[in-house]
Amino acid sequence: MGNNVKVYKGNVIFTKTPQEFEQLEGGYIVVEDGKVKEVAQNLPEQYKDAEVVDYGDKLIIPGFIDLHLHAPQFPNRGLGLDKELLPWLETYTFPEEAKFKDTEYAKKVYSRLVRELWKYGTTRSVVFSTIHKDSTKVLMDLFIEAGLGAYVGKVNMNRNSSPDLTEDTQESLKITEELLQEYSDKSPLVKPIITPRFVPSCTAELMKDLGDLAKKYDAPVQSHLSENRGEIEWVKELHPDSKNYADVYDKLGLFGQQPTVMAHCVHVTDDEIKLMADNGVFVAHSPESNYNLSSGIAPIRKFLEAGVNVGFATDISGGHAISMMDVIAGAMKGSKMRWVYLEEEYASLSVPEVFYLATKSAGRFFSKVGKIGSFEEGYEFDALVIDDESISDLNPRSLPERLQRFLYLGDDRNIVERFVSGKNLPEPKVY
Amino acid sequence: MGNNVKVYKGNVIFTKTPQEFEQLEGGYIVVEDGKVKEVAQNLPEQYKDAEVVDYGDKLIIPGFIDLHLHAPQFPNRGLGLDKELLPWLETYTFPEEAKFKDTEYAKKVYSRLVRELWKYGTTRSVVFSTIHKDSTKVLMDLFIEAGLGAYVGKVNMNRNSSPDLTEDTQESLKITEELLQEYSDKSPLVKPIITPRFVPSCTAELMKDLGDLAKKYDAPVQSHLSENRGEIEWVKELHPDSKNYADVYDKLGLFGQQPTVMAHCVHVTDDEIKLMADNGVFVAHSPESNYNLSSGIAPIRKFLEAGVNVGFATDISGGHAISMMDVIAGAMKGSKMRWVYLEEEYASLSVPEVFYLATKSAGRFFSKVGKIGSFEEGYEFDALVIDDESISDLNPRSLPERLQRFLYLGDDRNIVERFVSGKNLPEPKVY
Numbered sequence: 135m136g137n138n139v140k141v142y143k144g145n146v147i148f149t150k151t152p153q154e155f156e157q158l159e160g161g162y163i164v165v166e167d168g169k170v171k172e173v174a175q176n177l178p179e180q181y182k183d184a185e186v187v188d189y190g191d192k193l194i195i196p197g198f199i200d201l202h203l204h205a206p207q208f209p210n211r212g213l214g215l216d217k218e219l220l221p222w223l224e225t226y227t228f229p230e231e232a233k234f235k236d237t238e239y240a241k242k243v244y245s246r247l248v249r250e251l252w253k254y255g256t257t258r259s260v261v262f263s264t265i266h267k268d269s270t271k272v273l274m275d276l277f278i279e280a281g282l283g284a285y286v287g288k289v290n291m292n293r294n295s296s297p298d299l300t301e302d303t304q305e306s307l308k309i310t311e312e313l314l315q316e317y318s319d320k321s322p323l324v325k326p327i328i329t330p331r332f333v334p335s336c337t338a339e340l341m342k343d344l345g346d347l348a349k350k351y352d353a354p355v356q357s358h359l360s361e362n363r364g365e366i367e368w369v370k371e372l373h374p375d376s377k378n379y380a381d382v383y384d385k386l387g388l389f390g391q392q393p394t395v396m397a398h399c400v401h402v403t404d405d406e407i408k409l410m411a412d413n414g415v416f417v418a419h420s421p422e423s424n425y426n427l428s429s430g431i432a433p434i435r436k437f438l439e440a441g442v443n444v445g446f447a448t449d450i451s452g453g454h455a456i457s458m459m460d461v462i463a464g465a466m467k468g469s470k471m472r473w474v475y476l477e478e479e480y481a482s483l484s485v486p487e488v489f490y491l492a493t494k495s496a497g498r499f500f501s502k503v504g505k506i507g508s509f510e511e512g513y514e515f516d517a518l519v520i521d522d523e524s525i526s527d528l529n530p531r532s533l534p535e536r537l538q539r540f541l542y543l544g545d546d547r548n549i550v551e552r553f554v555s556g557k558n559l560p561e562p563k564v565y
Numbered sequence: 566m567g568n569n570v571k572v573y574k575g576n577v578i579f580t581k582t583p584q585e586f587e588q589l590e591g592g593y594i595v596v597e598d599g600k601v602k603e604v605a606q607n608l609p610e611q612y613k614d615a616e617v618v619d620y621g622d623k624l625i626i627p628g629f630i631d632l633h634l635h636a637p638q639f640p641n642r643g644l645g646l647d648k649e650l651l652p653w654l655e656t657y658t659f660p661e662e663a664k665f666k667d668t669e670y671a672k673k674v675y676s677r678l679v680r681e682l683w684k685y686g687t688t689r690s691v692v693f694s695t696i697h698k699d700s701t702k703v704l705m706d707l708f709i710e711a712g713l714g715a716y717v718g719k720v721n722m723n724r725n726s727s728p729d730l731t732e733d734t735q736e737s738l739k740i741t742e743e744l745l746q747e748y749s750d751k752s753p754l755v756k757p758i759i760t761p762r763f764v765p766s767c768t769a770e771l772m773k774d775l776g777d778l779a780k781k782y783d784a785p786v787q788s789h790l791s792e793n794r795g796e797i798e799w800v801k802e803l804h805p806d807s808k809n810y811a812d813v814y815d816k817l818g819l820f821g822q823q824p825t826v827m828a829h830c831v832h833v834t835d836d837e838i839k840l841m842a843d844n845g846v847f848v849a850h851s852p853e854s855n856y857n858l859s860s861g862i863a864p865i866r867k868f869l870e871a872g873v874n875v876g877f878a879t880d881i882s883g884g885h886a887i888s889m890m891d892v893i894a895g896a897m898k899g900s901k902m903r904w905v906y907l908e909e910e911y912a913s914l915s916v917p918e919v920f921y922l923a924t925k926s927a928g929r930f931f932s933k934v935g936k937i938g939s940f941e942e943g944y945e946f947d948a949l950v951i952d953d954e955s956i957s958d959l960n961p962r963s964l965p966e967r968l969q970r971f972l973y974l975g976d977d978r979n980i981v982e983r984f985v986s987g988k989n990l991p992e993p994k995v996y
Binding site: 208209210211212213215216226239242243357422424425428429430431454455463466467468470471473474475476482483485525527528529535538539540541542543545 | 590615617638639641642643644646647670673674709800853856857859861862869894897898899901902904905906913915916956958959962969970971972973974976
């Protein structure tokens with residue numbers, strides 16, 4: 135037994151596959167050097183001298199993964215949701231993002247965001263900042279300080295934006311590269327990610343050079359795809375020679391040439407779905423945002439059947455809630471409405487499926503960082519301890535029922551411990 | 566100035582019409598004998614000696630109204646939502662409801678439910694209990710003790726149910742009438758309501774006699790209408806001679822002959838909508854429940870344009886959340902998905918509209934009790950004081966923006982006082 139072994143006891147529930155829960159009432163998780171060594175119903179003999187932390191009747195589950203959120207939009211959450219995507223960007227989003235030229239303001243907002251992610255048990259996230267280099271560094275340093283895992287992307291945009299958010303192409307590339315140099319190896323948990331905002335705000339020249347940077351620094355890529363019908367029409371006008379929206383990214387080396395996650399994918403075509411599957415592109419499914427901005431309901435069952443990687447996302451602040459529990463429940467509801475109104479041949483999502491998507495499936499996007507999102511051997515011990523007493527009832531319930539109820543009814547009050555890579559994280563400081 | 570005058574100061578926001586908010590920053594609400602006398606930006610001279618309770622920067626809004634929930638399903642909330650209506654009833658609902666033969670169990674569950682309604686600021690509600698007389702009395706007495714307003718209905722069901730929930734017709738009518746006699750004048754806040762479960766569980770004979778009882782005791786009526794396609798087919802088989810589902814109720818005196826609220830109305834026909842408008846029938850729109858049980862999205866804009874009365878409902882436990890804020894946000898999201906996928910000619914719902922529906926519009930169902938759901942003169946002072954500091958940001962926001970954010974992000978922690986008919990209610994006791 136190594137020196138860095140710790141054992142956690144409680145009601146352990148997680149998923150290896152989308153089909154069913156793994157569950158151990160009063161089970162043990164053996165953690166060595168921050169990674170899961172073993173999950174067992176009885177404490178294995180060789181660990182009998184290890185320190186055991188007993189969480190009693192509480193649940194122990196993998197931490198949540200948010201595959202897409204806009205950190206600077208944190209102040210706007212819950213506002214302006216009577217608009218569609220493009221007018222909402224103009225009215226609410228761009229004016230707020232322009233404020234992040236000021237690193238003091240950035241530190242205030244970002245530290246509050248990071249604390250909120252911690253509160254709601256989002257242990258890993260994939261994040262847009264703004265175009266501003268210094269504020270992006272503030273955000274990355276705050277994630278490092280908090281001990282939370284994140285890919286953080288300085289946004290690139292050099293067309294069709296407000297003047298104070300329109301970059302010079304060479305300057306945009308230069309500071310992107312500086313951040314890649316400075317942060318690629320600074321922390322095992324927090325890494326840079328290449329972040330063209332979306333096709334309408336980046337020229338082909340900028341996007342192509344960003345694709346080259348991604349390759350040069352072996353960095354992942356994030357952007358938006360097919361969120362809204364108006365946006366799709368616009369991309370068609372801007373790139374009349376491309377087969378479709380996804381094809382624009384693909385031709386420029388930004389569609390799975392490196393690990394890539396695309397937010398939304400609400401209205402993608404069958405050709406685009408095939409390309410996503412072939413290229414291993416991840417969908418950051420943001421159901422609450424897609425309802426709020428009148429975008430639609432992404433065809434998740436269709437993605438899964440086509441072999442596309444799927445995870446969930448809040449999309450703050452198109453999505454109002456930072457809680458991944460709300461997003462998971464939102465995804466289930468939306469899949470049912472697709473089934474009722476759009477395509478009876480695609481079944482709605484089950485509880486083990488949505489939990490799997492929110493943890494192990496999304497976790498695969500972090501393959502360069504480690505194995506994330508499960509309690510199988512070798513996975514980083516990213517975990518939440520859940521006290522569901524306040525949402526319990528007078529009847530005994532199974533672990534899957536208790537987890538299901540937590541997803542539908544739970545909030546930050548039910549999350550009593552948060553671990554990332556084996557470290558029990560204290561509440562992050564707010565500035 | 567009368568003796569029973571109290572004045573409340575704060576950021577007052579409410580609706581007189583669906584089109585816009587009435588708002589007074591640092592305004593005054595003058596309350597006399599539990600009713601709103603006046604809302605004013607400056608304290609009127611004649612009240613200058615009255616006691617003023619100053620809520621500072623907090624919001625003061627009307628209390629929420631839940632037009633449809635099943636009290637005995639409180640223990641099941643957040644469970645079994647991978648099923649459709651009819652199998653869900655068999656598997657989860659009926660076994661739980663059978664337990665309410667035991668008044669001790671009922672008191673435990675119902676006192677927890679009443680406390681939860683209080684917590685989340687639901688000041689008036691329209692409630693199904695079970696078939697059991699004594700447990701129904703327990704529930705009514707708990708509402709009276711808490712000071713919350715409610716219509717509570719002993720459920721009637723004499724066919725197509727599990728054996729322990731199938732009543733003898735005469736016995737069902739007898740105890741329904743006993744409750745009407747005992748409770749019609751017992752409390753100004755809590756009243757009985759005639760409650761045939763839904764067409765499939767009541768014979769025409771039972772429904773007709775219930776319609777007569779409603780008339781005899783001048784009692785309102787609640788039931789379910791067109792929630793789910795399977796259910797609608799079943800009603801068609803049971804009543805082949807009826808024009809449609811609504812027509813079954815109408816012919817038996819249960820469709821607006823007394824004030825009537827019908828839960829769901831997801832798949833109603835144009836003929837049914839016209840009948841609802843003509844008869845003044847209320848829709849208890851339960852969006853979260855309708856998503857959870859794969860029912861659909863009710864056509865709220867269409868109802869409003871046809872002149873149908875609409876309010877919102879949690880439908881515990883088809884709906885998982887007791888929070889009317891969640892229901893209101895859920896209604897907005899659903900109206901947007903209808904607009905995207907089903908009918909571009911019907912605009913989605915705006916924030917003032919949904920707030921109006923949740924308060925003043927729903928409040929009209931309580932016309933026999935008083936004027937409910939607004940701060941206009943003569944309305945019962947049903948109010949919530951909202952401390953939104955925990956969900957605020959670093960920017961100044963208008964009152965409508967703060968209210969919108971509370972609807973999307975707030976929870977019970979943001980509700981710091983709850984008034985019903987002028988009385989500030991303490992936390993209800995749990996047994």
